[in-house]
Amino acid sequence: MIKAIRGTRDILPPASALWNHVEAATRHVFRTFHYHEIRTPIFEETALFARGVGQDTDIVSKEMYTWDDRDGTSITLRPENTASVIRAYIEHRLDQIPGLKKLYYIGPMFRRERPQKGRYRQFSQIGAECIGSDSPVIDAEMIELALEVLVRCGVQNPHLLLNSVGCATCRPRFVEALRERLQHVKHTMCADCQRRADTNALRVLDCKVPEDQNIIDSLPSILEHLCQPCAQHFETVKSMIEARGIDYEIRSRLVRGLDYYTRTTFEVTHGALGAQNSILGGGRYDGLAESLGSRIPAPGIGFSIGEDRLVMAIEEHVKAEDLARLDVFLIALGDAALKHAALLARDLRAQGISVELSADHKVKRAMETANKLNARYALILGDNEIAAGVYALKDMASGEQQNLSKSALLSAFNA
């Protein structure tokens, strides 16, 4: 038997209804914020990600699906979408179009990691980017947008973590200070931290080993090392978020794994997702366009939601079975009724009512099917009903049945 590739999966009904619900709610929110969809290719030149995401990140150095095309070009399945969006922005000179570019996307990403609950090799991200401004006002609205998407999809109690990682001026100074401090204390820390102290000092801040926490707490904080412009930017972001009534937690140790982030970074976590408790991550990337070789500056900020994790977070209170539920199971008895039923089904569907035509010949059999499908109503149409000009509508939950004229039937569903 051929089975789905490791780390990939099939999303079947009724679970797929949950995905449709999430995507429909998401698109609605984006429309109200005047964000519009961009669809970029699933694969790009490898160099785009190497330069955009960062050669030294785990994503680029060991998680990408990369191969050589027939002409020798190195091609990679996208591990994330921000680099592609910026590439498209530059390529199509979107900076020449008036207004900020407010774009969103929904689609599959690919990373070759060890599969785990909430972590797949093909996974879907819902993301947004606002390109063309470095104003902190944009940061605050982006964060509001991100939370609004989550809440409208049904996420309860999203927890916002906020930080600033500085810019090309102040971050290197901080990393140097951090590294120097670590030289004195790293020998008392876990093996991973000893290694990271030299290779990627920032990641030490993210260590979860309990014994290391006291030491980490004593390490310098990036927030105390921000340059004046970055500190001012961060203050404005915070006050703008507060003005929106959004709760947040400053997490100065929040370190993102993509090299392009500058200044504002944020993350949303949610309980009951296991080790992969991060449902959304985002931040500003003012130098990304330039690092892709563009002479067009394209300061921006964005976020991406792990759609798989978002679905996991809501499936406890948003039931796929309810979303996919059948309204009417239409039981037609006899040839005349079948033809009549086809037209009735068309009228009901035109009103947005879901209708399934019975393929069963016996009423008893059909009722059993209606019950198993968990239909709200069974609608019986036979010679008796045709002769009387009525429809027998049975409420499957209460068992009540009544004969209704066509107009009464159509209006019965409007309630």
Place this chain on the structure above:
RNA sequence: GCGCGUGUAGCUCAGCCGGUAGUAGCGCCAGAUUGUGGUUCUGGAUGUCGUGGGUUCGAAUCCCACCACGCGCCCCA
């Protein structure tokens, strides 16, 4: 990539001090005569016991490898 754990009917599982699987529960299919489901009763189908090797007269049961999933690490959405 590393460590731990799990892998038996569609699903949840029992069997696991070795002798070729269970009347298990749920589900599925069929029946209890006429155009009415959910309860009940009766009958029925379905498994290369994750895959491949090894030990043994004999393995679902022991050993090894691989695969998949879960948890943790790493990383991130």
